[in-house]
Amino acid sequence: MHRTALHDRHHALGARIIPFAGWEMPVQYQGIIEEHRAVRTAAGLFDLSHMGELYVDGSESAQALDSALVTAPSKLAIGRAHYSMIAAEDGSVMDDLIVYRLGATKYMVVANASNVETVVAALKERLHPFDATLEDATRQVSLVAIQGPLSAGILQPLTTADLSQLKYYASVQGTACGVPALIARTGYTGEDGFELFVAWGDAETVWSALMDAGRGRGLMPVGLGARDTLRLEAGMPLYGQELDRETTPFEAGLGRVVKFDKAGEFTGRAALEASKDAPRKTLVGLRLTGRGIARTGYPVYLPGRDGQVGVVTSGTSSPTVGAPIAMAYLPPDSAAIGTAVEVGIRNQRVAAEVVAMPFYRRPPESKEIV
């Protein structure tokens, strides 16, 4: 079991530690709801050092990534990033990724901790025909994220980066809290925020400086529990729940990510073109109108009909919405917004409705406060 550089700090903070994708990670400190609210109203600090940082470099790195992923990293400007996926030949999702272009030939691909080995193996194979190399820096890079409307105000005095000029899904090399850092305006909470990629041993310095600067303004350490409820409210998929080897991007509502118009072939193209017009299932948002909380794996039915038609992939009692929400896969012809469905919760069928996602969208004025 791996430990992040902040492991002792999490213990000292009284965090509950759980095994997660081969790492000992904090699931909560003060409580999931309190941490969730801190991120929505002030800011939260996350240790995400379990995520995989993979550097790709070489004269053909751009074309190599275009052929390996469903997006076109060759079209990214230096300093910009995009959400991407790596697909199998059958069009299913092997992982969802953020691709950062760091230089003319240098990229950083951030993978889910649970998929790092899979992604490294697949990328190595796919990069092989090109002049491009892969370096797995997962154990050399710590990732500390600060997320929430007050993030920029807390971070700005501590960094050389001009955050007012740093766009969403952009990154810049500089210093943060006195150490070299890649400062990226990315996140997984539905709020404005930053991800700081630093040398493994610098995580403690960054964490302490940010906590000291932000504590008085409501900054709290946030664990994986609230990270999950935050991303769910924001309508963001989680690999292993909404995305897996049985699912294509089109079925997950992420078809816009797939760039068929890019130059050259890419792994999964033929299967993805077929899936575009014939998805087997559709990811929807559900709001429960009856009593109960839908959880991963619970069956979904149509009212008055026998037989399961769908399955819940994620669900919780939403701290911000104040109601039970869920994501589920339904047959494409039963997935329209407003469709009445029922979720099987233990021995009962509980009424629910297909609703638009995201469940929560941050207020526009809370964007980019510096």
Next chain:
Amino acid sequence: MNYPDQLKYSVEHEWIDNDGKVGITEFAVEQIGDIVFVELPTVGTTVTAGKPFGVIESVKAVSELFAPASGTVTAVNESLTDSPEIVAQDCYGAGWLVKIEVSDAAEVGKLMMSAAYQDLIGK
């Protein structure tokens, strides 16, 4: 943490008092985390010692509630339907779950006293 002497405790972290009132312990509250949903049986339901009689849910997980003794449910804490957080706020008082008419007093006799329960949870 607080484990009142007048209660008896089960290995599944429920308590029962002399009147058959049942709830969960402070240790259970801490383990579960933010309580957002409680599902309880209706009055008249028969419950069996060590078997599930309801569920309590946090933001993240579902936990079963296990009857500390066998009997018949005679009252249910209806206020938990709209305010499940009361369980965490006052687990030995306003946050009680159900009241049962115990069918075999010997089962209650076998439950733990406060000191033994605290040993169990390592306090």
